[in-house]
Amino acid sequence: MDYRGVFEHVFGLQLWIAGGVFVVVTGLLLGALVLNRARRRDKLPFAAAEHNPIEITFAVFLGGAAAFLVWLSLSNNHRLGYTDTRVVAERTGLSGGQQPVRVDVTAFQWCWSASYPGSATTVSGSCDTPAGRPVIVVPQGRPVEFALTARDVAHAFWIPELAVKRDAYPDHVNTLLMTFPETGRWLGRCSEFCGTYHKDMDFYVQAVPADQYQAFLRTGALPAGAAA
Numbered sequence: 001m002d003y004r005g006v007f008e009h010v011f012g013l014q015l016w017i018a019g020g021v022f023v024v025v026t027g028l029l030l031g032a033l034v035l036n037r038a039r040r041r042d043k044l045p046f047a048a049a050e051h052n053p054i055e056i057t058f059a060v061f062l063g064g065a066a067a068f069l070v071w072l073s074l075s076n077n078h079r080l081g082y083t084d085t086r087v088v089a090e091r092t093g094l095s096g097g098q099q100p101v102r103v104d105v106t107a108f109q110w111c112w113s114a115s116y117p118g119s120a121t122t123v124s125g126s127c128d129t130p131a132g133r134p135v136i137v138v139p140q141g142r143p144v145e146f147a148l149t150a151r152d153v154a155h156a157f158w159i160p161e162l163a164v165k166r167d168a169y170p171d172h173v174n175t176l177l178m179t180f181p182e183t184g185r186w187l188g189r190c191s192e193f194c195g196t197y198h199k200d201m202d203f204y205v206q207a208v209p210a211d212q213y214q215a216f217l218r219t220g221a222l223p224a225g226a227a228a
Helices: 003-039 048-081 085-092 210-219
Strands: 101-108 111-115 135-139 144-150 155-159 164-168 174-178 184-190 202-208
Touching: 003 048, 101 135, 101 155, 101 164, 135 210, 144 155, 144 164, 164 174, 202 210
Parallel strands: 101 144, 135 202
Antiparallel strands: 101 111, 144 174, 155 164, 155 184, 184 202
């Protein structure tokens, strides 16, 4: 699922629309200033009520642009969060028979833990130092469903390089469904201010081949190269 592509598409449209509105407003403002300065009138040449149609048209234009941006953001967010495995398979080119691998992720002040349903393996660590950051291992090339919750206050699961973010709340589970088409390791952060040591809440997500992932579930040992 191409989160980065969707983000860039939405953000690009927002920039174009915002830029267009800026140019129109700036042009009208400068034009009005120039005309009124050139004529040097002692009083307003018109009553504001005479231009209601122009003001209403402009308000409708701005409202329509804002409504379009809200619709665009919500529809794309829904599409990314949709957990129908058939749709995920179509987007990723994977077999429709592949079920997502679930990883339960818990945020707390001020670090992360993870567990794997059906396995005794758990992930924990200390976010005080880079060497202690927890490493969440996932399989490469297969849908992964992160089930996100928090133990105390609101946090947010964020992988900046992949343009992926989902909030984590106490007494609630948010899901994030995605695939990692390549092996690699990505730095994750908490993007919701959660207290004194919020800035230290970093973790890693490590995508490994299927055989290494199965070995990790059996032994709990990090695959080679996955140590922080």
